[in-house]
Amino acid sequence: MTPRMLDVKQSILGVNAAAAQMNRKLLDSHRVLMISLTSSPGSGKTSLLMRTIERLRERYRIAVVEAIAGSSIDADLIAGQNIPTVQIHASGACHLDAAMIRKGLAELDLHQLDLVFVENIGNLVCTADFDLGAHKNAVILSVPEGDDKPRKHPMIFLKSDAVLVSKIDVLPWFDFNLNAFSEVISDLNPAAKILPFSARTGEGMDGWFAWIRQSKEELNGGKDLQGAV
Amino acid sequence: MHELSVVESLLSLALKNAEEANARRILSINIVVGDYTGVVEEAMSLYFGFLSKDTIAAGARINYTHVPAQLRCRDCDILLPLGRRDYRCPRCEGRRVEIVGGRELYIEAMEVE
Numbered sequence: 647m648t649p650r651m652l653d654v655k656q657s658i659l660g661v662n663a664a665a666a667q668m669n670r671k672l673l674d675s676h677r678v679l680m681i682s683l684t685s686s687p688g689s690g691k692t693s694l695l696m697r698t699i700e701r702l703r704e705r706y707r708i709a710v711v712e713a714i715a716g717s718s719i720d721a722d723l724i725a726g727q728n729i730p731t732v733q734i735h736a737s738g739a740c741h742l743d744a745a746m747i748r749k750g751l752a753e754l755d756l757h758q759l760d761l762v763f764v765e766n767i768g769n770l771v772c773t774a775d776f777d778l779g780a781h782k783n784a785v786i787l788s789v790p791e792g793d794d795k796p797r798k799h800p801m802i803f804l805k806s807d808a809v810l811v812s813k814i815d816v817l818p819w820f821d822f823n824l825n826a827f828s829e830v831i832s833d834l835n836p837a838a839k840i841l842p843f844s845a846r847t848g849e850g851m852d853g854w855f856a857w858i859r860q861s862k863e864e865l866n867g868g869k870d871l872q873g874a875v
Numbered sequence: 876m877h878e879l880s881v882v883e884s885l886l887s888l889a890l891k892n893a894e895e896a897n898a899r900r901i902l903s904i905n906i907v908v909g910d911y912t913g914v915v916e917e918a919m920s921l922y923f924g925f926l927s928k929d930t931i932a933a934g935a936r937i938n939y940t941h942v943p944a945q946l947r948c949r950d951c952d953i954l955l956p957l958g959r960r961d962y963r964c965p966r967c968e969g970r971r972v973e974i975v976g977g978r979e980l981y982i983e984a985m986e987v988e
Contacts, residue, residue: 647988652896654982658885658906740877771913772877775980797962800944800974801911833962833970 662776665744669751669779676756679865680764681858682778684802685786687768690812692720693845694786694854695763699727701855706760706862711750713742713767720765730754740772747778761862774801782861784808789820793827796834803831808839808857815844878918881980885919886926888982893931898987901932905984909942911977944977 657663673680683691699708709730712721716737725731732750734742747764754762764780766773785806787795790813796803803809809831811824828840839857843850885906893901908914916939927933946955948964949971955964962972 647899649902649986649988652892652898652985652987654888654892654984656888656892657981658881658888659980660888661884741880743880775877775912775978776880801978804974829970830962833972834974 659775662744665748666777666779669744669747670781672748672751673756673762673779673781674865676759677866678756678759678762679782679858679862680762680778680780681782681784681861682764682766682780683784683786684766684770684773684806685768685788685812686770686791689768689786689788689791690845691765691768691786692723694810694812694843695724695765696727697845697848697851698763698854698858699724699729701851702761702858703727703729707758708761708763709754709759711747711754711762711764713739713765715739715767724765730759736767740767740769741776742766742773742778743776744779761858770795770799770802774799774805781865782807784810786810786812787827788812789814789816789822792820793822793824793830796827796830800834803838804835806835806838807861808841808854809835810854811840811842813844813846814842814849815847878914879922881912881914882919882922882926885982886923886930886932889932889935889985890930892982892985893987896987899931900988901935902986902988903936903938904932904982904986905938905940907940907942907979907981907983909977909979910944911974912980914980940983942976942979945975946972947975948972 685691710724711732712724713736714721714733721733732753734746734750764778783806785802831838831840841853843854889901889904944957946957950969951964951966963970964972
């Protein structure tokens with residue numbers, strides 16, 4: 647047969663995008679808000695989740711889908727909170743994808759939930775390419791990592807609805823310029839909410855809780871159903 | 876770093892298109908890769924060789940077209956190269972810039988027989 651050209655023009659990650667869309671629809675049908683948390687390793691995803699569960703568990707029925715890379719040390723902490731937890735074993739992987747989240751959601755009773763957090767694998771690069779189907783994407787950057795990260799890895803900051811700056815209790819000892827950082831984020835992604843906080847001192851945590859409440863209200867069409875079934 | 880999952884998707888998409896066109900063999904695949912996708916050619920080729928070896932895509936060449944990321948000033952509507960340290964428009968000195976391009980990742984065309 648003679649060689650011939652096929653015009654394709656199809657996205658390579660289109661399958662993932664379609665799976666993500668299905669996840670969102672599934673969650674929508676149960677009015678469950680899913681928020682994904684992405685950061686470098688050690689930026690404080692688990693600490694933020696622990697404080698968030700402690701604070702919001704009376705208000706919302708919460709579950710966590712947790713990537714396990716190497717050790718279950720984080721997942722054990724979360725499971726100790728006595729809420730539904732799904733562990734996705736992803737040793738050696740650099741990101742979660744929508745199909746993994748789909749399997750994780752299948753293990754949860756969505757009728758009994760208001761809020762699902764996804765803790766992605768610690769990585770600011772690969773995670774940016776894979777939509778998981780979350781309603782809101784939050785990225786966390788810790789003060790010791792430096793304020794130049796949006797220049798080096800802009801995509802994850804462009805894709806995020808909330809940009810959290812963790813460990814602000816150590817700001818006096820680092821060169822992290824919070825004003826300059828916030829300016830760059832506002833320029834690149836004007837819609838993103840910038841939320842500096844410290845899980846240790848509790849400073850700024852109220853802003854994060856308010857953002858979650860507002861996101862839940864958006865999903866419920868203006869009303870915070872507050873645990874209504 | 877995530878080339879393995881990218882290659883898995885690439886291969887299944889290529890095989891599906893080849894099957895629909897009743898092709899017996901895939902000779903080459905032209906893909907468009909944005910600079911911000913974090914996809915490295917060497918790793919792609921390595922995984923592709925491994926995953927495709929028992930398929931009609933075995934031995935196919937992957938041709939890459941890279942798309943650079945650029946800045947666009949929202950006020951002046953001009954495109955600027957990325958890499959300016961301060962994300963500032965050289966014309967109006969404004970900072971209302973956005974990144975355009977660089978996220979592309981798709982199969983443009985394939986050569987089959």
